[in-house]
Amino acid sequence: MFKKVLIAEDMDSINQAVAASLSEMSIEHISHAQYCDQAWLLAKKAIQEEDPFDLLICDLSFKRDHRNEKITSGSELIDILKLEDPNLRIIVNSIEDHPQTVRELWDSGNIEAYVCKGRNGLKELKEAINALWAGKNYNSPEIENSLRQDNILVLNNFEIRIAQHLAAGFTQDQIEEKLKSEGIKPNSKSAIEKRLKELKEEFQANNSIHLVSIMKDLKLI
Numbered sequence: 001m002f003k004k005v006l007i008a009e010d011m012d013s014i015n016q017a018v019a020a021s022l023s024e025m026s027i028e029h030i031s032h033a034q035y036c037d038q039a040w041l042l043a044k045k046a047i048q049e050e051d052p053f054d055l056l057i058c059d060l061s062f063k064r065d066h067r068n069e070k071i072t073s074g075s076e077l078i079d080i081l082k083l084e085d086p087n088l089r090i091i092v093n094s095i096e097d098h099p100q101t102v103r104e105l106w107d108s109g110n111i112e113a114y115v116c117k118g119r120n121g122l123k124e125l126k127e128a129i130n131a132l133w134a135g136k137n138y139n140s141p142e143i144e145n146s147l148r149q150d151n152i153l154v155l156n157n158f159e160i161r162i163a164q165h166l167a168a169g170f171t172q173d174q175i176e177e178k179l180k181s182e183g184i185k186p187n188s189k190s191a192i193e194k195r196l197k198e199l200k201e202e203f204q205a206n207n208s209i210h211l212v213s214i215m216k217d218l219k220l221i
Contacts, residue, residue: 001133002054002089004029004046008039008077009093010062014117018057018093021122025129036062036071043081043088052085055132057125060094060101075105082110089132091115093125098219099146100155102139106147113138155220158184159199162192163221167212172196 005027009015012034019030031053033039039058046052060074071077078090091113092105105111113128115121115138124140131138139147155163161184165175172192179187186192196208205211215221 001025002027002129004031004051004053005055005057006031006033006039006042006046006053008033008036008056008058008074010034010059014059014093017122018125021126022129025126034062035067035069036074036077037067037069039077040071040080043085047085053088055129056081056088056090057093058090060092060096078105078110079108091125091128091132091138093117093121097143097146100220102143102147114140114143116140116142158186159195160221162195163199163212163215166196166208167216167221 005022007015007018007022007030009018009032015032015034019032022030031042033042039056043053043056056078058074058078062069062072062074064072071080074092074094078092081088082090090111092111093115095117096102097116102114105114112132115125115128120140124138128138158179161179161182162175165178170178172189175192176187176189179185179192196211199205200207200211203211203214205214212221
């Protein structure tokens with residue numbers, strides 16, 4: 001069984017519940033981090049001391065506070081730690097069950113399991129740990145069912161950010177500036193106009209407001 005586990009979770013109650021479950025599985029060394037930067041520092045230190053963590057259990061969203069955090073999301077933390085330690089096994093433990101989010105994480109190749117927080121969350125977390133220890137991957141049942149759907153709509157980052165900025169009330173000129181500041185390409189006004197026209201046709205939307213409404217109903221943004 002895994003011997004050294006890092007839990008990246010900002011809720012004390014969940015931290016304690018997960019730690020208790022790990023202890024029941026005879027996992028000896030359990031470390032906690034309530035912030036992504038803290039988790040990265042703990043993992044980095046362990047690598048430098050040649051005693052790296054075997055497993056990371058990581059939430060995706062972390063509440064912001066007065067701290068000036070460089071790493072602000074679990075997905076970003078996962079990408080960084082997997083790059084620094086490819087042998088690190090990673091379980092996402094999150095309330096986020098949006099099919100697009102899950103698919104993007106699996107497509108990244110950086111996770112080995114995805115567990116949904118909920119009534120059966122701790123039970124499924126144990127199942128995920130056992131699966132990983134046996135060399136298998138794992139999804140919570142509801143995630144597995146969702147990913148099996150043939151009609152899941154997946155948007156790329158460019159499309160998602162356009163829609164999100166539209167939903168926030170930005171004009172196309174403002175969206176162009178936003179995309180440029182975010183380093184997202186393409187980012188020209190012509191590319192934005194073209195893709196918006198295509199999205200309206202694909203979703204049979206009458207206008208941009210209608211498009212945003214449809215995409216929100218489908219939980220694409």
